[in-house]
Amino acid sequence: MSKRVLVVYYSQSGQLKNVLTAMLEPLVICDAVELTMLPLCPSEDFAFPWSFWNFFDAFPESVYCDALPNAPYELRDPENFDLIIVGYQPWFLSPSLPMSAFMTSDQAKIILNNKPVITVIACRNMWIEAQKSMKELLASCDARLIDNVVLSDQSGPLESFITTPRWMLTGKRNAFLGLSAAGISQDVIQKSTRFGEAIVKGLASNKEVENAPMLHGLGAVCVDPRFIASEKIGKRSFRIWGKLIRLFGKRGSWSRRPILGIYVLFLITLIVSVVPLNMALQSIIRRLFKGKMDKIIQSIEAPSGR
Numbered sequence: 001m002s003k004r005v006l007v008v009y010y011s012q013s014g015q016l017k018n019v020l021t022a023m024l025e026p027l028v029i030c031d032a033v034e035l036t037m038l039p040l041c042p043s044e045d046f047a048f049p050w051s052f053w054n055f056f057d058a059f060p061e062s063v064y065c066d067a068l069p070n071a072p073y074e075l076r077d078p079e080n081f082d083l084i085i086v087g088y089q090p091w092f093l094s095p096s097l098p099m100s101a102f103m104t105s106d107q108a109k110i111i112l113n114n115k116p117v118i119t120v121i122a123c124r125n126m127w128i129e130a131q132k133s134m135k136e137l138l139a140s141c142d143a144r145l146i147d148n149v150v151l152s153d154q155s156g157p158l159e160s161f162i163t164t165p166r167w168m169l170t171g172k173r174n175a176f177l178g179l180s181a182a183g184i185s186q187d188v189i190q191k192s193t194r195f196g197e198a199i200v201k202g203l204a205s206n207k208e209v210e211n212a213p214m215l216h217g218l219g220a221v222c223v224d225p226r227f228i229a230s231e232k233i234g235k236r237s238f239r240i241w242g243k244l245i246r247l248f249g250k251r252g253s254w255s256r257r258p259i260l261g262i263y264v265l266f267l268i269t270l271i272v273s274v275v276p277l278n279m280a281l282q283s284i285i286r287r288l289f290k291g292k293m294d295k296i297i298q299s300i301e302a303p304s305g306r
């Protein structure tokens with residue numbers, strides 16, 4: 001009997017969808033796998049490219065995983081999938097709002113209950129805190145995380161602080177002013193087929209039943225240690241400011257624009273001052289506490305590892 005695999009995802013510009021298409025090609029052509037794709041359709045309008053205000057206005061709710069429900073969908077035998085692949089992108093160091101809407105829905109609790117899950121993240125390069133929240137959301141559905149794949153931008157961290165917002169706010173992702181193109185390169189996307197091949201093999205040997213990772217040794221996750229502390233500080237600041245901004249009104253309301261404007265100025269100051277400083281500091285700390293840092297990195301990269 002073929003194994004039933006469900007792929008739940010949301011993709012705005014189509015980047016994550018391209019990643020999943022390349023990665024899952026081996027599952028599509030495998031007779032032993034029945035693949036069901038579930039693209040999430042938000043009931044809110046997340047127009048792409050984003051306007052300046054809509055972009056930043058999404059942050060308080062993203063951080064608090066407080067999303068309006070997605071459009072309804074139908075699934076045959078929702079409680080009987082053998083494996084669920086959850087494809088998502090971080091928004092403000094948290095799972096994107098459409099994915100949060102899915103993960104906090106009653107249907108997700110039925111679909112994910114006691115099921116093995118592989119998360120697939122396609123992002124700029126800051127995903128650690130988002131995956132921490134995702135792990136909590138999965139635990140609240142009694143799901144079992146067996147693997148995690150992370151694909152991120154190839155451009156440098158500071159470069160992508162310019163190129164990704166430019167892409168999100170204008171739709172332009174080409175190289176400009178000596179900076180690399182935004183997003184994940186086509187070559188990296190193509191090579192992600194290796195994960196699909198490993199999933200086909202893993203399913204054939206019932207690894208999902210044993211709770212064993214299928215993607216170990218394939219370079220599924222590689223933590224950039226420079227981001228660990230920056231993300232932690234960033235998420236804490238998002239939580240504090242997000243709570244404050246939410247006191248001024250709902251997402252989209254004019255009443256919260258002044259405080260949001262102040263926050264954006266604060267955020268830009270933080271990015272140009274604290275982030276580079278912290279990254280430099282981190283490389284010193286890493287050298288001093290190598291053993292401890294290696295353990296932290298390993299735990300973030302689990303369960304797939306490198």
Ligand SMILES: Cc1cc2nc3c(=O)[nH]c(=O)nc-3n(C[C@H](O)[C@H](O)[C@H](O)COP(=O)(O)O)c2cc1C
Binds near residue numbers: 089094126
């Ligand atoms: C509102 C918003 C916030 C984002 N925040 C992050 C982030 O915190 N970390 C990150 O690595 N990428 C971030 N990104 C980039 C996305 O993770 C993703 O790479 C991009 O939106 C393209 O994905 P998609 O078109 O497949 O939806 C953000 C994008 C948006 C629109």
